[in-house]
Amino acid sequence: MSTYATRIGHAHLKVRDLARAVDFYTRFFSLKVVEQFGDHYAFLSGGDLHHELALQNVGSHAPLPPQHGVGLYHIAFEVPDRRAFAEAYNALTSAGIAVAAVDHRISWALYFADPDGNGLEIYCDTRNDPDGAPLWDGQNLPLSAATLRALLTT
Numbered sequence: 001m002s003t004y005a006t007r008i009g010h011a012h013l014k015v016r017d018l019a020r021a022v023d024f025y026t027r028f029f030s031l032k033v034v035e036q037f038g039d040h041y042a043f044l045s046g047g048d049l050h051h052e053l054a055l056q057n058v059g060s061h062a063p064l065p066p067q068h069g070v071g072l073y074h075i076a077f078e079v080p081d082r083r084a085f086a087e088a089y090n091a092l093t094s095a096g097i098a099v100a101a102v103d104h105r106i107s108w109a110l111y112f113a114d115p116d117g118n119g120l121e122i123y124c125d126t127r128n129d130p131d132g133a134p135l136w137d138g139q140n141l142p143l144s145a146a147t148l149r150a151l152l153t154t
Contacts, residue, residue, distance in 0.1 A: 010052050011075045015116045018042055018057035024114055025053060028091060029077055029122075064117055074111065074119030082108065085124040086151035092122075093145070101143035105133035108143055 015021040022042050025031045031044035034051055043051035053075075065071050079085050085108050092099050092112060100111040109123040126132040133139070 009049070010054055011072075012054040012056065013075075013114075013116070013118050014056050014058045014062065015114075015118075016058065016060050016062055017115070018055060020115050021055045021057075025055070028088070028095075028097075072119070074121045076109075076121040076123055079122060079124050082124055082126075083151050083154075085110070085122065086148040088122045089145075089148045090152060101145070101148065103139075103141040103143045104136055105131070105139045105141070106136050 013021070018039050018041075022033060022036075022044070025044055026033065029046065031046045031053060033042055034045045035043045040057055042055045044053045044055070045051045079088060089099060089101060089110055092110065097112050102109045102111065103126075106127045107123040107125050109121050111119070111121050114120055127134055
């Protein structure tokens, strides 16, 4: 067994329209374009890494992967707190993006898709909050729009 530690460095997504995908990820995730190679590839980052997300243009006629096939379910992006989570919910829903909001007790999660159907999640860790839990235990509790919007008024 090796003795080195690993971590996920980046995700690479295939998209149908690079400009549309770049606009989506810079708008809703506050990622910045670090490097772009024509209309073929874009590398985006939200921190110190060269990129956390690589986008590859495969053309407008590329087929979608089968809904119930094997493959990536979603990429998750963490926000620092419940207010930032509520702001993300508000930005997505105001743009007409269908979002499922769930309280897993270890986290609050928003599930939705990018313009190419890639699964995405925005979450905030709630394990240390008074109503949080140390382990998931399969809990998927509803998280109402009213609860999230109330966070924006305080």
